[in-house]
Amino acid sequence: MIDPAQLADPTVRAFVTAVNAGDRSAFEAVLAPGATMSDDGSDRDVTQWTEKEVFSCNGHMSVVSESDHGRSLVVDYRNDTWGEMRTAWRFDVTADGHVNRFETGQA
Template sequence: MIAPNQLTDPTVRAFVAAVNAGDRNAFRAVLTEGATMSDDGSDRDLTQWAEKEIWSSNGHMDIETESDDGRALVANYRNDTWGDMRTAWRFTVTGDGRISRFETGQA
């Protein structure tokens, strides 16, 4: 496992830290206005997805590997709804260091 504070990309590091801390404000701060996301190949409403999959179900990411300069992760993701899942994450980070899009799904 890779400790979140050891992740290469500082923006992705902040995203993982926000998820694991249950910190909605830090999560929103790392995203651009109008950020988008997909889950298992289907675009989702980011706000609704985060509420269901992270905040109300105690989502948590344990990072197995990173690639693409830290912008692609494989993680053991767990929440109270689905339990443990091996997931892949890919992040698009803007020049100002915020996430404009992320994609996740089963790995």
């Protein structure tokens, strides 16, 4: 596993750290205004999805590997609802260091 503090991209590092801490304020701060996301290829509402899949059920990202300069991750993701599953994450990051879009799905 890769320690989140060692992730190459500082924005992705902040995203993973916020998820793992259950820190909704830090998570929202790393998102660009109007950020979008998809889960298994279907666009989802970021606020609704993160409440259901992250914050209300103790979501946690254990990073297995990174590529694309830290903007693509393979993660063992777990939460209290689904247990643990291997997932792929891809991040589009703005020039000012915010996540504009993230995509996740089973790896």
